[in-house]
Amino acid sequence: MNQALYQGGCLCGQIRFEARGPAANPHTCSCKLCQRHSGALTLAWVEFPRERVTWTGPGGAPATFRSPDYSSRAFCPQCGSSLGAIDDEPTVALLLGAFDSNNRKALAPTHHSFKGQRPRWWHGGESR
Numbered sequence: 001m002n003q004a005l006y007q008g009g010c011l012c013g014q015i016r017f018e019a020r021g022p023a024a025n026p027h028t029c030s031c032k033l034c035q036r037h038s039g040a041l042t043l044a045w046v047e048f049p050r051e052r053v054t055w056t057g058p059g060g061a062p063a064t065f066r067s068p069d070y071s072s073r074a075f076c077p078q079c080g081s082s083l084g085a086i087d088d089e090p091t092v093a094l095l096l097g098a099f100d101s102n103n104r105k106a107l108a109p110t111h112h113s114f115k116g117q118r119p120r121w122w123h124g125g126e127s128r
Contacts, residue, residue, distance in 0.1 A: 004106065008099035009057055010081035016057030017083070019048045019094060023106045026096075031114040037073050038082045041118055044096035045084070046107050053092040 006023065009016035026046040034043040055061040062083050064072035074083045074092075084094040096102045096109075 004104070006094075006099060006101075006104075006107075007056075008083075008094065008102075010062075010076035010079055010083060010098065012076060012079035012081070014057050014059030014078045015055065015062045015076045015081070015083060017094065017098075018054045018056050019092070020052040021048075021106060023048065025093075026107050026109045027111050027113055028109045029113040030118045032117055033068060034114075035117070037067070037085075038095075041122065042112075044102075044109055045093045046096060047091050047093045050086070050090040050092050053094070 004021035004023075006019045006021065007017065008019075024047045026044070028042050028044045030042045035041060037043070059076065059078065062074040063077040064074050064086060066072050070089070071085045071087045071093075073085050075081060076083065081098065082095055083098050084092060086092050096107055099107065
């Protein structure tokens with residue numbers, strides 16, 4: 001089993017994390033919840049068992065907002081950076097943009113969820 005260590009955090013550094021691999025379900029998503037959570041049209045995610053994620057920064061654990069009914073979106077209460085989602089099941093999904101080193105092969109997305117919720121102009125060759 002890959003016990004790689006992944007580290008990352010928010011823009012201001014108050015919220016930091018360490019996640020121990022293996023990383024699971026690396027993917028991108030364009031659902032409306034992800035779009036509203038981030039302000040971006042697509043997010044890149046990777047999941048870890050909750051017991052393998054430790055909040056290490058001076059701010060402790062991130063603030064959360066319940067959305068949808070099975071998960072809480074995680075963000076820094078100081079700078080507002082989106083960090084991921086803490087699911088009711090024992091999973092923490094972290095945003096790849098929050099990782100210190102997000103170019104590691106194990107983090108490469110393997111599929112894309114909710115492609116149909118991207119704007120029509122994104123679908124290649126379609127007129128605006």
